[in-house]
Amino acid sequence: MMKKYGLKIGVIGLGFIGEIYVKHLLDNPEVYKVFIVSRNLEKRELFKAKYRKVEVFEDFRDMIENVQPHGVCVCTPNYSHAEITQYIINNKHTMGVLLEKPVAISKKQLNSLIETAQRKNRMILVSHSLRFATPYVLAKKQLGLGRIGKTLYIEGGYKWFKNFSGWKGLKQLSGGGFLIQSGIHIIDAFIWYADSPVVGVSGHSAKLFHKNIEVEDTFFAELHFSNGVFAKMIGSSATKGFIDYGLEIYGTQGSIKVRSNALPGGLEILNHTISIFNERSDLSPYGALTNFSWPNHDMWKEEVNHFVNCLLGKDKPLVSIQEAKKAMDVCFALYESDHQDGKYIDLYGE
Secondary structure: OOEOOEEEEEEEOOOHHHHHHHHHHHHOOOEEEEEEEOOOHHHHHHHHHHOOOEEEEOOHHHHHHHHOOOEEEEOOOHHHHHHHHHHHHOOOOOOEEEEEOOOOOOHHHHHHHHHHHHHHOOEEEEEOHHHHOHHHHHHHHHHHOOOOOOEEEEEEEEEOOOOOOHHHHOHHHHOOOHHHHHHHHHHHHHHHHHOOOEEEEEEEEEOOOOOOOOOOOEEEEEEEEOOOOEEEEEEEOOOOOOOEEEEEEEEOOEEEEEEEEOOOOOOOOOEEEEEEEEOOOOOOOOOEEEEEEEEOOOHHHHHHHHHHHHHOOOOOOOOEHHHHHHHHHHHHHHHHHHHOOOOOEEOOOO
């Protein structure tokens, strides 16, 4: 199953997340060698000098054919995710893929990729990173334990000023703007926390700051789940000065707030917090509030290590491509709703 010395893993695309994956893979003792791919010569040379244990390639096909990696991380622009992953999982030596979201930019691409993965029996782990962040995992466990009773309502927010340069601002290449590029993290968290099928959605988009792009920089979404839970997302990349995202979950016996934020004017998340209020407490007749904090928690390290364990057969992917399809289907339905002036879309209706 493996080479004598450990796993060989490729990383295609050397942007922000690509470099994070490279660093964590090099730190994992189960990984023997990391092979990186970029069409940018300057970037290849930079990474080769910075990370001396890596080997570099210009074309991902050359890397796949020459190296026969056990696993590959796909960190390329949205429009290439499905095509590159199709190529990888058709290689008999590659056992699995760590695929950045969104999985695809169309329903046709998505369904084709799922069919190929099932037919070839290949593992795909989709990078919905909040599922690897300790405070969000803890919040989910508290819900499962009934800590706040029955979940009634979930509210999610995502505010992070980002530019939409190049392919990110073009609908045909990105698949959409804020919703599919960032808001999908909150949509996936809604599905994870509600633990119930989405039956209907309504959505509205806007271009508030970035006017000269084809996609939205802001999106407002409402989701209705079959178990009666309602969820609402307010998200934007037109928000200067603060970076924060998170969830508020309200139940019949209390509430949970989980949040991630940066310092004002900062460009990276520095702290994750969770607050749990329960009205039934031995400590006080008025209920009790508990707070936890995780400074500098690295959810991507957890994700990369989980991917390695999946390749080794120690774990099953926390976010399979079938699981990721749920969030993709919701995003497609929300865009459909937006195109019809916020019309309620019944996911199981006509």
